[in-house]
Amino acid sequence: MNETAIKILVAGPSGAGKTTLIQTLSQSPVVNTDVRSSTGNRLTTVAMDFGQLRLDQYAIHLFGAPGQERFDFTWEILLDGSLGLLLLVSGKDATHFPQARRIYDYLLSRNPIPLVLGVTHQDHPNCWDCKEVASYLDLDPAAAVPIDATKLESATELLVRLFELVERA
Numbered sequence: 420m421n422e423t424a425i426k427i428l429v430a431g432p433s434g435a436g437k438t439t440l441i442q443t444l445s446q447s448p449v450v451n452t453d454v455r456s457s458t459g460n461r462l463t464t465v466a467m468d469f470g471q472l473r474l475d476q477y478a479i480h481l482f483g484a485p486g487q488e489r490f491d492f493t494w495e496i497l498l499d500g501s502l503g504l505l506l507l508v509s510g511k512d513a514t515h516f517p518q519a520r521r522i523y524d525y526l527l528s529r530n531p532i533p534l535v536l537g538v539t540h541q542d543h544p545n546c547w548d549c550k551e552v553a554s555y556l557d558l559d560p561a562a563a564v565p566i567d568a569t570k571l572e573s574a575t576e577l578l579v580r581l582f583e584l585v586e587r588a
């Protein structure tokens with residue numbers, strides 16, 4: 420069977436769970452550029468993530484963008500050829516929402532591809548409702564999904580939602 424390659428970009432603020440999502444979904448070893456953050460005791464992506472999986476007859480290539488704004492010069496390069504955007508934002512911290520907005524404004528103004536919003540960190544006691552996050556970001560609440568980026572079933576649900584939009588586009 421012929422395989423169709425589909426490039427998907429995963430973007431969103433730092434700490435949203437982009438690297439985690441790609442590690443969860445990828446069926447082959449992930450190319451990862453995480454280093455220890457200079458401001459905190461955690462890892463952060465400085466160039467990109469790359470993972471891949473098969474879904475039906477499709478070979479899905481997942482590219483993860485760094486969330487930190489100082490690496491925003493990579494976003495446009497990673498966007499090139501992408502057919503869909505997974506925008507991730509952590510629902511535990513509303514101070515990240517404006518950055519999520521800036522990122523998708525930047526990306527969609529250059530290439531208006533289908534977008535699905537994944538609101539991560541659902542296990543946090545004060546996590547925002549994903550529909551509220553969508554309305555804050557001026558996005559369609561129907562295209563917002565609460566997810567746990569560490570769980571395959573949850574991460575797959577998000578990807579399938581985007582896929583339905585990509586197939587219709």
Ligand SMILES: Nc1nc2c(ncn2[C@@H]2O[C@H](COP(=O)(O)OP(=O)(O)OP(=O)(O)O)[C@@H](O)[C@H]2O)c(=O)[nH]1
Nearest residue numbers: 433434435436437438439463464486539540567568
């Ligand atoms: N509980 C929970 N933890 C998560 C979830 N998503 C990510 N994490 C954790 O949050 C931390 C940051 O996740 P990363 O995947 O590195 O975030 P990122 O979006 O790639 O961040 P940058 O590379 O800095 O842009 C890690 O410790 C993850 O294990 C989630 O949905 N639930």
Ligand SMILES: [Mg+2]
Nearest residue numbers: 437438463464
């Ligand atoms: Mg990362």
